[in-house]
Amino acid sequence: MEYDGQVRTLLRALPLVWAALLALVMASLLARLFGAEPLAVYRLLLAGTWGNAYGIGQVLFKTTPLIFTGLSVAVAMRAGLFNVGGEGQILAGAVAMALCGAHLPAATPPWLAIPLALAAGAAAGAALGGLAGLCRWWAGAHEVIVTILLNFMTRAVVVGLGAWVFMKESVHTAPVQAGAMLPRLSGWVAALHGSAVNAALLLGLLAVVLYGVMLHSSHLGFALRAVGQNPEAAEASGLNLGRLRTLAMALAGALSGLGGANFVLGYKHYYEDGFSAGMGYLGIAVAVLGQGRPAGVLVAALLFGSLSQGGLAVNALVPREVIDVLTAVVILAVATASPEIRRLLAQLPAPLPPAPNPKVGP
């Protein structure tokens, strides 16, 4: 019994080991391509990330948006949907936050300004995600193609409207009011001095907890998982598939939209073109690697946060775009290893039923 459970846990962890191995091999190959010694690259990567307090702070800063986009893909995944739209959703959310924060009255207190700005970002993301959900519900258009199209369209609209309306003279929007700024963590932990990690990280951790509670102890979470695991059975038991899928996509969009807070409210205090490039796609890797579970998403976000920061640290030896290649390798490795593992798990003898409780029964 005990032994059986351990085997199952080990087998479930196997795709992750496989992904890590493949990523290491790929990273070494690419390091060689640039004439760098792989071990030297790894040493530099480690020193620039977890080697000192500043590095750790920067890793946490890079991790924060990935928690949000990872949760975004995860919540859709648990409902049987694939949200490729994180890229556009975080963009829309960031612009909405920046504009809302900048146009608030100057004296707005933080307890009002921060929630308002966050709500604006979440609403913009949710609108995009929900739109994809509606397209699937009403017209049967698959969410993958629709979210990809919406990514391109959002980008064109933001760049176009920006040049025309809100970023006429500069490459960024007007700064948000002081009340809407999220404090940096270095104010509380002196060792993090200089790093950009801010209160958005705490919001991210809160989101992870709320996601876990929602998924496993709420009616909504149960309904979403039912739709994801067996749509026919869910529909037969009276759940409205279209509405739940749209809700899941809106929720996913809101989470991605909130991901912009880290940069817009916590770091630069304005929206700048291109800051979020790749974060939506990294969210896919985070959710796939974390297998859609709250703790898994958090750990995977930390891993990719470390890689993102590490990419900057090793930029002198290998270009940081290597990280994009590793992201794809990790997704491919996990996606192809998981079906094999599922097949192996199915072949294991079923665990014995628990011993009957002596207090119950005749």
Next chain:
Amino acid sequence: MSGGWLLGFGLSVLRLSVPYVTAALGGTVCERAGVINIALEGFLLVAALGTALGAAHGALAAVLCGLGAGLGLALLYGLLVVVFRGDQIVCGVAAFLLADGLSRVLLKAVYGSTSNSPRLPALAGYGPGLPVLAMVLLVLLVHVALYGSVLGLRLRAVGERPQAARALGVSVAAIRMYAVALSGLLTAVGGVYLVFEQRQFVALMSGGRGFLALAAMIFGGWRPIYAALAALLFAGAETLGIQLQASGLHIPNFLVQLLPYALTLVALLGRGALGRGQGRQGGIGSQAPAALGQPRE
């Protein structure tokens, strides 16, 4: 509107439509065998990169390297989804990400820039006439092969009723690998063409054409000729946008850029599903292959 203008417009559409049409053909071949192909965008991108890298050794080497790169990524994609049965949508998106990341890394390694290659003089002096002609021939060829050859029949059987095909002694995995490889080659033609047209490689130069081609394939009901016509429609939107910009009318630039995507979205909403997890719907005539997206048996 004079006839001359219309002729010019039509020629521009044909010129811009090559990557859309070849990618739509690639998607059709792949999905008729039952394999979803979100990776088309990635195939276009690596083919373009291969062309640029091969251009150092002349135009012929450029073409061969481009086709080879497209085929290579297609074989990798086929290995992952047909042999290892990975989720086709997840792997397709990841294959695109791999193509994007790899192209930037290789650009940096070869040209020292992660955004674009220098001008490639070896590709100068080739007009769009031959590729457009080849494109039209490819459409007809794929149509004939799909509906009039043994391989085409097997390919469609594998996409509709894999169990039945297997019972008749057809190897489902082998046919699907052929289909994915062919899809890579067909799509690569478009990628090669893009680089010949612009005479340089720019990061992400496929610009969503692979995704739009996938939508064109759906809009065309998974049939080569209709998919090609739908692709022409989207290329028409791009052409219209360019001509509107050049016409001097005061239309904001981004509205023009939105045009192909918006038209595609509207077409998709009119047409419906990608196939997976959807009820079978009517529409223009054809439907998604019955076994689309199911790994095997």
